[in-house]
Amino acid sequence: MQCLSADQILQVWELGQTQHPIDRALTLLGFALPDRSRQALSRLSIGQRDALLLRLRQRMFGEAMESFAVCPSCGESLEFTLKATELRLVEPSLAEPPAYEWSIADYTLTVTLPTSQDLAAVVDCSDLATAQATLTQRCIQQVSCAGVAIAPHSLPDAVLQQLAQQMADSDPQAELGLDLTCPACQSDWQVVFDIATFFWTELSVQAKRLLREVHRLARSYGWREADILAMSAMRRQFYLDLVDA
Template identity: 35%
Template structure:
């Protein structure tokens, strides 16, 4: 192994809600290694079960101790997204860029968001207006709720509405006595309380000034960045040739450091052993 190499400090993340079972509003996420990328890329990627697997891999600490998988499932969707965004930022960089077409005039728009700023803003965002009086007791949707939904075979003509009803059924008590307007108020209150659960940035078209919504899906952003197996092999090949490292040694490198060494090799900086 390379002398002195460790995987680096885990990035601290503040969670808005944490756990109901013990105080846990601080967490730390470690960076992905090549071995992590190989394992996670081979297990999906995508879906809520996959998100739990990712979090079980990288969340080094939750409220002062290493979390159980069920604790990671019990986090709100927004808290799970905060952990995913911190992981993307520390492993692949914090800038996310899109190209979008304006839905009004078709003009092409470049959009960018800094994940570290987004996380900071979300952490400090006010809790929103007071919910209306008379709402039934409810809790925020969690990873466990979305995992349960993912296992359902759609049976209704409108699967999205079926999923919405089932989610509310799991999260709202006294469901049978609640009318549609109250349910809508519950959903609005849930969204305000967990702003990173659904991340939609509102951009403005430079040509026609129309509002252009841009959805940020943290799991999709991570999946799109994972180094594919074929690329990992060529990375191992290049670093094994340049430095004499073994495959496990190369794959144990944090992904940003592997990228750094590959840049050095490409620039002809690698020590050739004979000088």
């Protein structure tokens, strides 16, 4: 896994402008893992994807992640620092995710965990319940009852619910809940932390900062964009300080 250069940060940011968040995450990982095809990355489970994104984010921007939330009870703004290593529940892996064989009630199911491809297939669903149901159905490779194969859509709701829970438990990195307590009113609540959105927001800030730096240096010195971006951040900053002096 390689950190993105200044030029690559701008490329990812530019490509991502017209992409769905699911595709942005793959674009980002594609630059960091150039020997992996987009197709292969899209077959990683969401938890694997997020563990890789967390590792990349840590390498590029460090361990501390400044976050904020708004208390749903009193509206107080809460700022807090997350640590990338503490958020990473599983080791990043590029291995093809396994198929699980689970027995639930009288049924034997062969199941894979949701991937970026599966998420992309349900983005157009009209509501969350339909999306979740479709996602679960997509992940069922085979199902049988007393040795006889049956169609996944004929499974009882109770079995599907238990299956969805088992899938979530098997990919804990895919949905990361944070327990928060409001310092003003002491109420507790939970938020879902999404590394893909968090990282993209940071990358966008970084991209715009780089563009402003290019603008100032190009205007002052007449240097080419490619040459300015190829400099180390330290050297760019040194020249920027001179421009301001």
